[in-house]
Amino acid sequence: MNRIPSLTAAAVLLALALPFAAGAQEQTAKKKLYCWNEGGRKVCGDALPATAVDSARTEISSRSGxxxxxxxxxxxxxxRIAADQAARAARSAAMAEEAKKRRDHAMAESYSTEEELRNSFQERIILLDETVKASRLGIEGRRQTLLSLLRKAGEAELGNKPVDKSLADNIRHQHDELLRQQDLLKQQLVERSLADEDLATALLRYQSMRKRPGQG
Incomplete structure (x- = not known):
């Protein structure tokens, strides 16, 4: 009669103990050891001191070692600054590559033949050629105006007359404008040369995207 309650109590105690034992085993399995260098020597422990929080370290399972x-x-x-800059550069490169893919896809969809692509670029090239031509004519006209004003100033000085202030101001203005237009022409010539390069690059990309699978 007394054995049944005793067995029942033992079963109850065992049932209560099992979760605690399982929890303890789980905690042991999750527990880690840490090894780091301190003062030129290797140090290991089950907790990191404040002095080692920022140090490189190896984490080791206390169960398996x-x-x-x-x-x-x-x-x-x-x-950190260098890492942030590198990360931003990588993101920018990835965005640029994605934008290039979108442009290539749009180009392949927009032009059904190479000729259409060439004609599209040719319109831009013609416009750049006309712009360069107009700039050169403007520079030549500005140069002739400046030479005329300089002759007037020279004649005044040869005649022992003072150069009029408005004439001197006009000479400076024409000279500054001539320099500005010459710089602008340099930029236009660069854009013109890049237009040919852009066309060649676009044709290569177009041919590559239009190439059928299996073709060499």
Whole structure:
């Protein structure tokens, strides 16, 4: 009669103890050991001191004794700045590559033949040629005006007369404008040369995208 309650009590105690035992085993399995360098020597422990929080370290399972992770040291402010710059550069490069893919796709969809693509670029090239031509004519006209004003100033000086202030101001203005137009022409010539390069690059991309699978 008394054995039944005793067995029942033992079963109850065992049932209550099992979750605690399982929890303890789980905590043991999750517990880690840490190894780091301190003063030129390797130090290991089950907790990181404040002085080692920013140090590189290896995390080891206390159950298996095998490494389970590697944590690098904390970056210096300069290294963080460099890492941020590298990350931004990588994002920018990825965005540029994605934009290029979209442009290539749009180009392939917009032009059904190479001739259409050439004609589209040719319109831009013709416009650039006309712009360069107009700039050269403007520069030549500005140069002739400046020479005329300089002759007037020279004649005044040869006649022992003072150069009129309005004439001197006009000479400076014409000279500044001539320099500005010459700089503008240089930029236009660069754009004109790039237009040919852009056309060649676009044709290569177009031919590559239009090439059928299996063709060499």
């Amino acid at each position: 095998l490494p389970v992770g590697q944590v690098g040291r904390a970056l210096t402010p300069e290294e």
